[in-house]
Amino acid sequence: MNESSWLRAVDRPVCPAAADAASAQDPPRAFGNAARLGIKVRGLRKSFGDMVVLDSVDLDVEQGTVFALLGPNGAGKTTVVRILSTLLNPDGGAVRVGGFDPVREAGRVRSVIGVTGQFSAVDNLLTGAENLMLIAGLCHLERQAARRKADELLRRFDLADAATRTAATYSGGMRRRLDLAMTLVGEPRVIFLDEPTAGLDPRSRRTMWQIVRELADYGITLFLTTQDLDEADRLAGRIAVLDRGRIVAEGTPGELKQRIPGAHARLYFADAGALERAAGVLTGSSRDNDALALRVPADGTPASLTALLASLDRHDLRPERITVQACDLDDVFLALTADPRQET
Amino acid sequence: MTTLSYAVRDSAIMLRRDIRHALRYPLMSLGSVIVPVLFLLLFAGVFGRTLRAGLGAAVPASGGYVDYLTPGILVMTACSSAETTAVNMSMDMTEGIIARFRTMAISRTSVLTGQVLGGLIRAMISAILVVAVALALGCRPTATAIEWAGATALFALLALAVTWLTVSFGLLARTPAGANSLSLLIVVAPFVSSAFVPAATMPAGVAWFARNQPFTPIIQTLRGLLTGTAIGHDAILAVAWSAAIAVAGYLWARSLYNRNRA
Numbered sequence: 001m002n003e004s005s006w007l008r009a010v011d012r013p014v015c016p017a018a019a020d021a022a023s024a025q026d027p028p029r030a031f032g033n034a035a036r037l038g039i040k041v042r043g044l045r046k047s048f049g050d051m052v053v054l055d056s057v058d059l060d061v062e063q064g065t066v067f068a069l070l071g072p073n074g075a076g077k078t079t080v081v082r083i084l085s086t087l088l089n090p091d092g093g094a095v096r097v098g099g100f101d102p103v104r105e106a107g108r109v110r111s112v113i114g115v116t117g118q119f120s121a122v123d124n125l126l127t128g129a130e131n132l133m134l135i136a137g138l139c140h141l142e143r144q145a146a147r148r149k150a151d152e153l154l155r156r157f158d159l160a161d162a163a164t165r166t167a168a169t170y171s172g173g174m175r176r177r178l179d180l181a182m183t184l185v186g187e188p189r190v191i192f193l194d195e196p197t198a199g200l201d202p203r204s205r206r207t208m209w210q211i212v213r214e215l216a217d218y219g220i221t222l223f224l225t226t227q228d229l230d231e232a233d234r235l236a237g238r239i240a241v242l243d244r245g246r247i248v249a250e251g252t253p254g255e256l257k258q259r260i261p262g263a264h265a266r267l268y269f270a271d272a273g274a275l276e277r278a279a280g281v282l283t284g285s286s287r288d289n290d291a292l293a294l295r296v297p298a299d300g301t302p303a304s305l306t307a308l309l310a311s312l313d314r315h316d317l318r319p320e321r322i323t324v325q326a327c328d329l330d331d332v333f334l335a336l337t338a339d340p341r342q343e344t
Numbered sequence: 345m346t347t348l349s350y351a352v353r354d355s356a357i358m359l360r361r362d363i364r365h366a367l368r369y370p371l372m373s374l375g376s377v378i379v380p381v382l383f384l385l386l387f388a389g390v391f392g393r394t395l396r397a398g399l400g401a402a403v404p405a406s407g408g409y410v411d412y413l414t415p416g417i418l419v420m421t422a423c424s425s426a427e428t429t430a431v432n433m434s435m436d437m438t439e440g441i442i443a444r445f446r447t448m449a450i451s452r453t454s455v456l457t458g459q460v461l462g463g464l465i466r467a468m469i470s471a472i473l474v475v476a477v478a479l480a481l482g483c484r485p486t487a488t489a490i491e492w493a494g495a496t497a498l499f500a501l502l503a504l505a506v507t508w509l510t511v512s513f514g515l516l517a518r519t520p521a522g523a524n525s526l527s528l529l530i531v532v533a534p535f536v537s538s539a540f541v542p543a544a545t546m547p548a549g550v551a552w553f554a555r556n557q558p559f560t561p562i563i564q565t566l567r568g569l570l571t572g573t574a575i576g577h578d579a580i581l582a583v584a585w586s587a588a589i590a591v592a593g594y595l596w597a598r599s600l601y602n603r604n605r606a
Contacts, residue, residue: 121444
């Protein structure tokens, strides 16, 4: 993107409404001026019927940072995004997005945010270019400026060749890119990305990560939800873990990793005797007698595995099979929630 | 620009989107044009002679059954067009693009207004086609230019009313098929009106319904304007019913569109 202007610096809004919102000098006093274009949430509650979806959620996202809300299906992530993006009213709590209340000042919140949902918000019957022109029109861009903007975004998101095809013919990755491009037309200062890489192939996923990093470089506040710890780790400066409507942990990726168990290797042996002796050799390991397996902390690098095998070899011990498991979301929840799920 | 001009502009953009859909996928709109033409051909061409004989004095001596029938078919045209809008609206709601519109700082109901205006245009085009076929079948309207203008205005008002109503159906139904089923109610309603035969020829209970349902005064007014039959107070009833349905449909649609926030 270098010198291209597909994204202007954040202080140059295009939507007149956005300019209006940015120039408003009366941020709610309760939250002060500091995080005007960030997000603040206090005691957020939401129930659907008898089901409590969000139970007193607190969140702080500073302006210009990337924040990841991590959690499994049904944790309430999408509900949080829907409330912050004015699609849903909360039952209680205080919320400010860009300094505005999504309930009482929905229009102002809408003028500073962009949302890319889990399910692509593109018009399948229109072409890529038409989709962008549609949004540009709704952002009240003049025709020429709109066309320029659409061309820039199509080029930037590698969709120029597909510009005249209807979105219905796009692959999952292309559709997601078009979706995000449409979100960027209005030059939002706060962007919500609800599971931006769910269902994407690894290559599209990496492209998406790259785009998110570039957005972050432009000082846009990014709020993303994900089920993938690795994704949150790669992209976010701060992560909050949401479990059954409650924030169970919050911090930088480094802080969270200190609180959760690392990766481990499982060594499978031929008989109980070998398992017994290996357990004696590898201190800090735990035994699974039924599976004849030994669980050993290991970060999964070849060097660590070589060292592990060498120390066994010195005692003439050779495991039949080794599996290495990275720390995954289940480990996080095991470590962070009082009520652990079944181990996998 | 003022809020109103933004609303107009947003609605115009949504209308352009709807027209683009219709032009790209003409089959979606074709059904709503063909159905009323088929009914016209069926009732005028196949059953026409028998119905004409049965109606006797209800039809002006000089006119054929097609003269009696055409105003009723025009009402069906508006309803059939509105049915398409219901399906389009419902399909739209299943797409993520609506969620995007809801999170944008645009005129809130422009999505709905765009659909309604698109539906109105579709209805007008269908009506022109229906009138052309009716003329080809021997329909001989006696209307003056002013009466044509009046009939056109009433038809537009009716189309607007039933389209706002079916936009609500589209928002209410969870699926396009559901929206279609709900809309069938208003597509078949003209059968129990003065569209095909006078209410007076029906069994007592049915006749009472036919006489008092909203489509009958509208059909009677269109018939009066086009073929010179007596209109009386039907004109006022026609306009009142249409306006009432339009306003109710609009308010209902708006509240359905906003309901998800609760």
